[in-house]
Amino acid sequence: MTAALEKWSPDAPPLVNGEEPVIAFDRVSLAFDEKVVLTDISFTLLPGRMKVFLGASGSGKSTILRLVLGLLRPDAGRIWVLGRRTDTMSEVALMDVRAHLGMIFQEGALFDSLTVRGNVGYRLYQEGDTPLAEADARVDEVLGFVGLGALGDRMPSELSGGQRRRVAIARAMTSRPRILLYDEPTTGLDPITAITVDEEIVKVRDLEGASGLLVTHQLRDAFFVATREAVRGPDDAVRFTEASPEKAARTEFVMLKQGGIAFEGTADELRRTSDPYLRAFLS
DSSP states (O other), X not given: OOOOOOXXXXXXXXXXXXXXXXXXXXXXXXXXXXXXXXXXXXXXXXXXXXXXXXXXXXXXXHHXXXXXXXSSOOSEEEEEETTEEOXXXXXXXXXXXXXXXXXXXXXXXXXXXXXXXXXXTHIIIIISOOOHHHHHHHHHHHHHHXXXXXXXXXXXXXXXXXXXXXXXXXXXHTTXXXXXXXXXXXXXXXXXXHHHHHHHHHHHHHHSOOEEEEEOSOHHHHHXXXXXXXXXXXXXXXXXXXXXXXXXXXXXXXXXXXXXXXXXXXXXXXHTOOOHXXXXXXX
16 A cells, blocks of 8 residues: 655644644745636635535635645645645655645546446556455455445446446555545536446445545535545444434534635534624525
8 A cells, every 4th residue: 555654844833732733834925917716715624524615606615635645736835744844845745745645626527437346446456556366355345445345347337427436546545645635526426326326435434544624616525525434334334324413513514615614514514604704605
């Protein structure tokens, strides 16, 4: 699997309630020519937690994911990912950080010429030094985790839209990344199919312990992920229950408006807001 990153840099962000953030943005700003996208954005993501980014189209939600990946550089501010300052990092050093991230794109972005197994195990088979037997075992494990164990030999063209998204999640988690980045993972899916994808996101957070950033414009999906908890029973079956208040507090919403953060808090706090802009968005 992926090698461990070096220990935290001397200029690491401060601890939050005694914990080391896995992602920290400190007054990050970005503009494309005259168009301001983000202004003084600051937030932290703690281990095993999730942030759900909401906002109107063009508010900068997906831009934040690209900044985390180092695909964009901020005009101002500082970014840390897994304890390392990435906004000033070389492309070679960024590759080391990206090895600990998993990305799920809007349309799944599967390789059409590879089978489901080939897609899921791509990073292990093609980019790493994992022994073949170990890689095969991990692919079997994650395919079973997302409920697609019997479909390993199928081609992406033979899958439904929901199955393709679940394969994308399996592929992203195969190398056991510490952070999962979800960019509109349910776009184009019907509500029932979207729920199956939402359930996988909840499972990865609760059963694999991965931290996550979820970008979505679907309020239904956002609240499902924030208010549900995945629990594995004694029979090894996974059940989804209403999250306890403590568990629900581990997933926070971040509402972007005109390049800034208009709200940051739990699902319950967002529901109870009296802010006119937020009320209009929720309606």
